[in-house]
Amino acid sequence: xxxxxxxxxxxxxxxxxxxxxxxxxxxxxxxxxxxxxxxxxxxxxxxxxxxxxxxxxxxxxxxxxxxxxxxxxxxxxxxxxxxxxxxxxxxxxxxxxxxxxxxxxxxxxxxxxxxxxxxxxxxxxxxxxxxxxxxxxxxxxxxxxxxxxxxxxxxxxxxxxxxxxxxxxxxxxxxxxxxxxxxxxxxxxxxxxxxxxxxxxxxxxxxxxxxxxxxxxxxxxxxxxxxxxxxxxxxxxxxxxxxxxxxxxxxxxxxxxxxxxxxxxxxxxxxxxxxxxx
Numbered sequence: 001x002x003x004x005x006x007x008x009x010x011x012x013x014x015x016x017x018x019x020x021x022x023x024x025x026x027x028x029x030x031x032x033x034x035x036x037x038x039x040x041x042x043x044x045x046x047x048x049x050x051x052x053x054x055x056x057x058x059x060x061x062x063x064x065x066x067x068x069x070x071x072x073x074x075x076x077x078x079x080x081x082x083x084x085x086x087x088x089x090x091x092x093x094x095x096x097x098x099x100x101x102x103x104x105x106x107x108x109x110x111x112x113x114x115x116x117x118x119x120x121x122x123x124x125x126x127x128x129x130x131x132x133x134x135x136x137x138x139x140x141x142x143x144x145x146x147x148x149x150x151x152x153x154x155x156x157x158x159x160x161x162x163x164x165x166x167x168x169x170x171x172x173x174x175x176x177x178x179x180x181x182x183x184x185x186x187x188x189x190x191x192x193x194x195x196x197x198x199x200x201x202x203x204x205x206x207x208x209x210x211x212x213x214x215x216x217x218x219x220x221x222x223x224x225x226x227x228x229x230x231x232x233x234x235x236x237x238x239x240x241x242x243x244x245x246x247x248x249x250x251x252x253x254x255x256x257x258x259x260x261x262x263x264x265x266x267x268x269x270x271x272x273x274x275x276x277x278x
Contacts, residue, residue: 007246015140016132016199020242020256022147023196023208024234029154030189031213032227036165040214042082042186043206045097046193049078051127051202052104053194055111058122065136065198072194078104079190083183130201132242132252143195150188157181162223200253208234211260218264218271233263 007013034042053071054064062070078100085096112124154161164171164178172178189209196205212234213226220226241256248255 003243003247007243012133012135013242013246015135015137016252017239017242019132019135019140019143019199020238021235022143023192023199024212024236024238025231026147026150026192027196027208028212028216028230028234029227030150030185030192031209031211032216032223032230033161033165033185034189034209035213035217039097040206040210041094041097041101042079043189043193043209045082045101046075046079046186046190047197047202047205048101048108049104049190050075050194050197052078052108052111054127054197055108058119059111059115061119063120064122064126065139068139068142068194068198071197072191074104075190075194076187079186080183083179083186086182087179126201127197128201128203129251130197130199130204130253132199132256135198139195139198146191146195150192153184153188157184161185200256204253204257207257207260208238211257211264212237215260215264215267218267233260237263 008017031043034040050071053074054067056074057067057070058064060070082096082100085099112122115122160171160176161181161184163174164176164181168178193205193209196208199205200207212230215233216226216229220229237260238256241259242252244250244259245252245255
């Protein structure tokens with residue numbers, strides 16, 4: 001109990017724990033569809049697109065926290081552009097993502113270099129690796145609102161998203177708006193990634209979406225079961241990793257991702273012993 005009581009007595013740890021569990025749950029649920037559709041690179045590409053949006057906000061004079069309100073429409077626009085490019089140019093998800101991945105990140109580097117010398121100093125390391133222990137109440141509130149909105153949207157579109165994910169052609173012939181659902185999925189992922197960047201930064205935020213979902217896919221047999229497992233892994237990995245980082249005095253973001261990765265390798269071992277296909 002002392003291992004829990006000591007960190008939870010700190011306000012910044014309570015905020016970090018809530019932020020991590022919200023991101024872990026929502027990111028994992030989105031990841032169920034992202035991984036199944038073979039779009040795992042997408043979340044990483046959107047994280048790097050967020051870097052361009054943050055740099056745009058910083059160039060305009062916004063603070064590091066307020067810059068996410070510039071990054072939000074920028075990253076959503078990139079997500080929708082990737083979806084449009086996939087459909088209209090007949091490019092695979094990886095190719096479309098790769099184009100915007102490099103463009104947005106290079107744009108961010110350029111924009112940061114164009115900031116006037118008198119501008120407030122910005123830690124590029126904080127943008128790239130985040131700081132979940134420094135989450136402000138405003139960012140936490142934004143994550144809470146994003147989580148609620150995402151969960152409601154997923155609940156309303158769940159059955160149609162599942163249909164379109166497993167058999168897009170048949171779903172289209174049945175009248176399911178397959179393209180619109182993909183725009184919705186990518187847009188929601190972009191919003192979650194933008195706010196999540198404040199926790200573990202541009203480099204690692206995609207792990208919250210990909211790793212719990214990939215772990216659940218190794219163990220689950222139905223989409224509902226995979227979703228429950230993914231959310232559980234996301235929440236547990238975030239909480240355990242954060243508490244471990246506190247007691248080890250280690251980097252929180254890295255510890256969380258390593259905990260999530262530990263779940264994945266354990267699930268891989270279990271699935272192989274059980275004869276499950278990888």
